[in-house]
Amino acid sequence: MFRYLLRRLLGAFFVVVGITTFSFFMIRIAPGGPFDSEKMPPPEIMRNLEKKYHLDEPLMLQYARYAKDVLVHFDFGPSFRYPERSVNEFIDLGFPVTLRLAIYSMIIAVLIGISSGLIAALYQNSRWDYSAMAFAMLGVSIPDFVLGPLFQLIFGLKLHWLPIAGWDGANFYVLPSLTLGSMYAASIARLTRGGMLEITRQDFIRTARAKGLSERVVILRHMLKGGLLPVVTYLGPAAAFMMGGSMVVEKIFDVPGLGRHFVNSALNRDYTMTLGLTIFFSAIIVLFNLIVDIAYTFLDPRVKYE
Amino acid sequence: MMALLTVNNLCTTFSTPEGVVRAVDGVSFSLERGEALGVVGESGSGKSVTVMSLMRLIATPPGRIESGEAIFEGRDLLKLPEANLRSIRGDEIAMIFQDPLTSLNPFLTVKRQLTEVLETHRRMSPKKALTESIHMLELVGIPSPAKRINDYPHEFSGGMRQRVMIAMALLCRPKLLIADEPTTALDVTIQAQILELIADLRHEFGTTVILITHNLGIVAEVCDHVAVMYAGKIAEYGKMGEIFVRPRHPYTQGLLRSLPRLDEKRAARLESIVGQPPDLTLLPTGCAFHPRCEVKSEHCLREFPSAVRFGDHHYAHCWHAEDRS
Numbered sequence: 001m002f003r004y005l006l007r008r009l010l011g012a013f014f015v016v017v018g019i020t021t022f023s024f025f026m027i028r029i030a031p032g033g034p035f036d037s038e039k040m041p042p043p044e045i046m047r048n049l050e051k052k053y054h055l056d057e058p059l060m061l062q063y064a065r066y067a068k069d070v071l072v073h074f075d076f077g078p079s080f081r082y083p084e085r086s087v088n089e090f091i092d093l094g095f096p097v098t099l100r101l102a103i104y105s106m107i108i109a110v111l112i113g114i115s116s117g118l119i120a121a122l123y124q125n126s127r128w129d130y131s132a133m134a135f136a137m138l139g140v141s142i143p144d145f146v147l148g149p150l151f152q153l154i155f156g157l158k159l160h161w162l163p164i165a166g167w168d169g170a171n172f173y174v175l176p177s178l179t180l181g182s183m184y185a186a187s188i189a190r191l192t193r194g195g196m197l198e199i200t201r202q203d204f205i206r207t208a209r210a211k212g213l214s215e216r217v218v219i220l221r222h223m224l225k226g227g228l229l230p231v232v233t234y235l236g237p238a239a240a241f242m243m244g245g246s247m248v249v250e251k252i253f254d255v256p257g258l259g260r261h262f263v264n265s266a267l268n269r270d271y272t273m274t275l276g277l278t279i280f281f282s283a284i285i286v287l288f289n290l291i292v293d294i295a296y297t298f299l300d301p302r303v304k305y306e
Numbered sequence: 307m308m309a310l311l312t313v314n315n316l317c318t319t320f321s322t323p324e325g326v327v328r329a330v331d332g333v334s335f336s337l338e339r340g341e342a343l344g345v346v347g348e349s350g351s352g353k354s355v356t357v358m359s360l361m362r363l364i365a366t367p368p369g370r371i372e373s374g375e376a377i378f379e380g381r382d383l384l385k386l387p388e389a390n391l392r393s394i395r396g397d398e399i400a401m402i403f404q405d406p407l408t409s410l411n412p413f414l415t416v417k418r419q420l421t422e423v424l425e426t427h428r429r430m431s432p433k434k435a436l437t438e439s440i441h442m443l444e445l446v447g448i449p450s451p452a453k454r455i456n457d458y459p460h461e462f463s464g465g466m467r468q469r470v471m472i473a474m475a476l477l478c479r480p481k482l483l484i485a486d487e488p489t490t491a492l493d494v495t496i497q498a499q500i501l502e503l504i505a506d507l508r509h510e511f512g513t514t515v516i517l518i519t520h521n522l523g524i525v526a527e528v529c530d531h532v533a534v535m536y537a538g539k540i541a542e543y544g545k546m547g548e549i550f551v552r553p554r555h556p557y558t559q560g561l562l563r564s565l566p567r568l569d570e571k572r573a574a575r576l577e578s579i580v581g582q583p584p585d586l587t588l589l590p591t592g593c594a595f596h597p598r599c600e601v602k603s604e605h606c607l608r609e610f611p612s613a614v615r616f617g618d619h620h621y622a623h624c625w626h627a628e629d630r631s
Contacts, residue, residue: 203409204412207401208411210395211392211426211474212392212395212423212427221414221418222413222414226411300413301413302412
């Protein structure tokens with residue numbers, strides 16, 4: 001187990017190195033630069049700026065410098081757009097907000113998703129099943145940039161129950177979390193239903209019934225663990241994508257998280273910012289996948305890592 | 307003496323896209339205490355569905371028990387409220403299934419799966435249930451049971467897994483043990499051990515047994531009565547000796563002829579029954595066996611044969627049963 005962990009961490013490191021390299025050159029291929037604007041600054045200033053950020057050096061040298069800073073010192077460098085602040089500072093400030101949004105969204109997604117999936121599976125082909133799956137279908141197909149404004153309109157402007165934007169306390173968290181969570185809730189509901197129905201058909205459930213166990217024990221003890229495995233597999237990447245992919249929701253609800261910096265930096269060609277956030281989020285995705293794989297060994301005794 | 311189990315006119319159907327299939331069609335038999343009944347037949351002959359119907363373990367839908375009764379010690383299993391039936395399952399009637407790998411829960415330890423039976427039916431404390439379970443594992447021949455009980459099913463070999471299954475079924479000392487092809491998924495040497503174990507435990511506990519198999523050799527080893535099923539109906543029923551020595555139904559005769567024999571010269575070609583088991587959605591008229599039968603007459607195409615009796619216990623559903631012996 002320990003050796004497995006070590007190997008996976010080493011693998012994860014190389015994945016991050018690969019992503020660093022790839023995105024470094026990708027963003028340089030994109031036309032334009034961080035200091036381009038409608039009115040170009042005088043060439044002398046441009047030269048000075050490029051010198052300051054080492055943009056005048058050969059690309060390979062820049063890459064080596066950047067890779068060393070990131071991988072050895074965990075330093076993503078200064079933002080090109082906001083010269084007085086570093087990318088690390090942005091992460092320090094923005095990530096807790098993004099993380100909080102992701103956690104609340106995940107709680108909503110798991111609670112709604114698993115319970116409606118369970119109801120749908122246990123009352124298969126009943127009206128409960130159909131309505132839960134209809135909602136799941138809606139949740140999957142309505143994009144967050146439609147759902148978000150819809151919530152703002154209904155709960156904010158019409159009913160005046162909740163603030164429509166900002167991030168100043170508990171009641172500000174509700175709508176963004178609901179918007180971000182509902183999409184994942186829908187997927188989790190469908191996975192739960194599928195997983196549970198798959199388990200219901202297994203021989204060992206017939207055995208459990210033949211043993212005269214109560215339906216409650218059959219479901220809670222014999223079905224749940226296996227039935228929720230697909231959900232666990234999904235949860236890792238979902239958690240990571242929630243953090244990395246909340247930019248739309250953050251933009252709609254004006255949440256001061258990392259997501260909006262991600263979008264803006266890409267548009268502004270703020271090289272270090274885009275790169276830094278890409279690497280940061282990919283590291284999180286890799287990490288969560290690893291966590292899921294390890295969680296698997298606790299859930300499914302047949303899975304063992306050597 | 308009152309029979310332990312009397313089944314009358316059991317009918318179970320399944321709705322399929324091709325129409326309603328009568329998987330069990332009017333099965334009746336009765337089982338004395340201590341008896342071991344072998345139910346034989348090809349795949350799809352309705353053997354498993356018969357016993358699953360008795361335990362009401364048929365998935366409904368698509369399955370449905372249409373009619374019949376199954377009187378177990380004065381109670382009709384088919385009409386009992388679910389809660390009462392649940393207290394019989396695993397306690398008075400226990401089951402062993404074909405494939406012990408898929409029939410044991412891979413996510414739970416053997417300990418959990420054994421003790422829960424005693425905790426449910428005997429209201430035993432976890433500690434007492436554990437002692438009892440370890441004792442039972444020892445009885446079915448699992449080495450160092452106190453240690454192995456903490457393992458998961460996949461950590462056992464196929465034969466050991468089936469022993470675990472048997473131990474689980476016997477925990478409450480059931481009056482009736484239903485074994486649904488208990489050795490089909492095992493290799494031949496292990497098969498023999500498991501059969502021997504079932505036979506031993508049967509005598510030790512005086513358990514009544516229904517053994518489902520497609521292997522007549524297995525029946526000969528364990529059972530004293532045989533029911534031969536074909537297309538959802540019992541074709542022939544009788545004492546083991548009678549069936550083997552004087553089979554009356556052409557299907558039984560065909561089955562016996564297709565067994566390899568030790569006393570024949572080696573070059574002899576193994577016989578088989580011509581044709582295929584019938585498609586249950588398109589059953590032949592009259593006696594369902596007639597397309598494969600060597601002795602059929604016009605009568606067989608028109609009407610299902612009524613039982614022809616030979617002595618108290620032996621009967622065959624064949625219009626020509628008396629012509630042949």
